[in-house]
Amino acid sequence: MPKVLYNLLLIFFIFTGGCEQPSSPSQPNGSVVRIAIVAPLSGPDQKSGENVVSGAQTNLTMFPYLGDGTKVELVAEDNGGTKEGTLSALKRIHEQKDIAGVLLMAKSDIILPIVPLADHYQIPILALIATHPDITEGNDFIAQLGFDDIYQGAIAALYIRDEMLIDRVAVFSDPGNVHYSYLAREFMRKFSSVGGEVARHLTVDPAQIDLRVVLEQLREDEVQVLYLAVNPENVLQIAKAAREISWNPDMMGSDGLLSTIFLQYGEDIGFVNGMMATDFYSTNLPSTEYGRRVIGKFKKLYSERGTTYTALASEGTSILQQAIDRCETKTDRNCVNTTLRDTDEFEGLFGKISIHRDGKAERPIFVNIIKDGKLEFLVKVY
């Protein structure tokens, strides 16, 4: 090769970064495969559901075709945020053979009753936000995109104990909600195991207890941190009551807290300012190349603000697309389920995600502090 040509090639290589370019869009082959997204598009959680659909749509706008040119389409099914609605949606999807997989935006207490039926429908389901560890137990078709509550509870406990060096905490939980009760239990177990003292474990039922009185007692007991394994509405009630008695203890919530408050209780967002929360993401961390593209595209397509739900839906869609892409027959649900449970080192918005054979996801958890409606990063735990 002439030296000049060699040098030109070298310069080109340097200026193009010498790295792999994104593959050019495939030529459409006329085939279509569909991904269903089951989310609350009506009812009290409607905004969260719409946010999830926007996230999935963003990813599909960026990558509308599989490697062989098969077009990917999205089918949105409304579950109304209920168990019955979810079950009914899954039945409808089961009958549509061109749907290769399901993205399920439902809380743990809605999914858990469906778990025994998952193997019957034999359709790969990727649970986007549910973090109860039993969701992946006793079935081969439901996988989790998020970390589970064992991990989340332990990290919250260890952060408070080992990083904040706190000895005494109080835990609020919701016995009527399997996710929050499990999370609270795991938190308390871990916190006690490392020498911490759970001074009080309280269940939240504002109809039965006066939160101001309870918080006043906790202040007298010199409780240093409140761990809030309760739904966002209860979190706000506790925060408001604490403010009413002019007490400003450290508080920590769990995943999706800010997103739900932002979408459903926007006017009260100031009450959670300064509160810590574990989450899948953080607002102020540098994102991956994929993350930058998704965030940029979402901003172009939608006027609304992206939340944890948007990000999970985008990642989930991409992971499911890749799983489908790895199958020769794109609508072969068994194959898609197998490849989905073999997701290795997927480059998510803020780092790598793997989904193992047992349906569990391996991904980092973020401990954030809520500041001016944003999740400011404190630490990232792998």
Add this chain to the structure above:
Amino acid sequence: MSESEYHASVLFVHTEEGAVFVEPLLANRIGTTITPLHIDDLRQQPTDILEHVDHIVIAGDLKFIKEMVGYSFEHHFSIGILPLPYQKTIAGSLYLPDDLPSRVETALRNNAQPIDIILCNDQILLFKAAIGRSPMLDNPLETSRLRMLWDGLRKLWDLRLQPFSISTGGDTQKEISTAACGCTIVQQHRTSLASRLIANDSSAADGMISLVLVAPFSIIDYARFVFHLLIRSESDKTLSQSTGYIKSPEITIATEKEMPVEIDGEPATTTPLHCQVLPLALRVNFGETSFDKARLTARGKERIDIKALPAGKELAKAKNKKIPFFTYASEERFKELFVSLRSDARIHSFFVVLMLLSTILATTGLYLDSASVIIGAMLLAPLMGPIVSLAMGILRQDESLITRSIGTIALGVVIALLTAAIMTIFFPYRPVTGEMQARLSPTVLDLIVAITAGAAGAYTKSYKEILQSLAGVAIAVALVPPLAVAGIGIGRHDPVFFGQAFLLFSTNLVGITLAATFTFRVIGFSPAVKSKRGIAIVFFILLLITIPLYLTYHEILETREFEQRWEEERFYVNGKYLIIQNALLKDYGEKDVLIVDIVSRDLLERDDLEELRRKVRYYFSSELVIRANVIYIP
């Protein structure tokens, strides 16, 4: 004050604008009888009205004031001026009080002071006249500071030295040929920037015309001149550089081509301009607060100070030429400096000895990791001299200066490298100390240091008053220690060690040379015949050097960001929470090693470390090697 010190009866002549003072005058507290009269009425029968008048109060624009001054020559009355609100210059030059009642009292006083009147081509000059361009000095009256600055900057870009022939009258009777970009006749000595030049040498009643000529060598020189003018103290009697000053009772200014002349800010006449003083021809009421009567009444001496103006051969070269941005200089003008630079460029025995001693000191200091010993070596190092000489050689395209400087620098480099290498070979223990490591990662920041130090070095060398600051420059730029580290690299047979340290030295060398060249040019040491080749070569080398420096800087930033990110990472391995602290990334050639402190509550076992390693490889890089120091939380 008794009533007899005021005029009993006064004529108040005014324009439309000046009519505002009729009422305040009529209501004066002194009891003077006021007869208001519009100027149009006066013009109809001036002789009849002014024949027996002793004092007139006037108010109106500058043209009207000059008209009244003309009448005063004929009819010998004194004048009290009530300035219009915008006539701040007039108020200032007459030392008038600020409030209107006091100004009215001043105007009505019976104590007018005689002052000179200058006639230029038979036109009355009250404040100043300007020919050509003297930015910032020749502004019209009542110009705001901001406007003055803006106009001044605009005019700067097209300054030309115009030939002027000036003949003086009085006792000197001299013919002067020179060139200047502009000349200004200053009559009032208090309110304008031009008057600051001569404020301590003249007055409005000294019987003299004060002519200031400005002939800068360059735009930079002119800017410096204006700056000095602005900060000049009242007691400063020296003339600024590039300024000529002529004081004579009669001056004639001729130019090759006819040039317009502005008198008191208005286009009035053209050259040739003949100006003469009518000594004490006008009697005016002054305010009393800070008025120095003694100075006003003192007669002035004739003076011709044109040393700084082009003359002889210089005049032939300079005239009609556009003033350059930078000053050019002949070697004769700065003989002392050039002798010193030529001496610095030569190889002397003391250069060799100092180079040897400073390298031995630097090498020892580097091995001892002793900053103070290394600073001693920096102060001893004689390399700065030939580098500054090289800069001057490049600027003036002086081949002998360039060759000698380069030869001396090269000898210094060889001495330093050899000395440090030999010392290293014979040292039994060769640690890589912190002081050595600090010189192994040059970045663009080092280039900034070198450029600043180069500019400082050239500046310091140019003015013997601040020569003692060269020591600070030597410490800032530190030429010998990087060379010593490079020599140590040779002794250790480590090309990377040598290369990085030598890159730092090269950065300093090129940065100083370029900055010093540029500084010499700004100060005004360019030759009359310009050549940009030398500067272009140094600039090109500088660009080349910037590339590795930028890359190193970028790498350091990335490393620091990586380390900071790691200090926010946590690992959860087998139920144990690991906190990362104090991350330090070390580059050991093929592999990056991350040295971290891991804080944990639980005892870490082999399985835990295996899981940690797996997570690090999974989330980060399989190439990343971790060395951990475990600290247990009690």
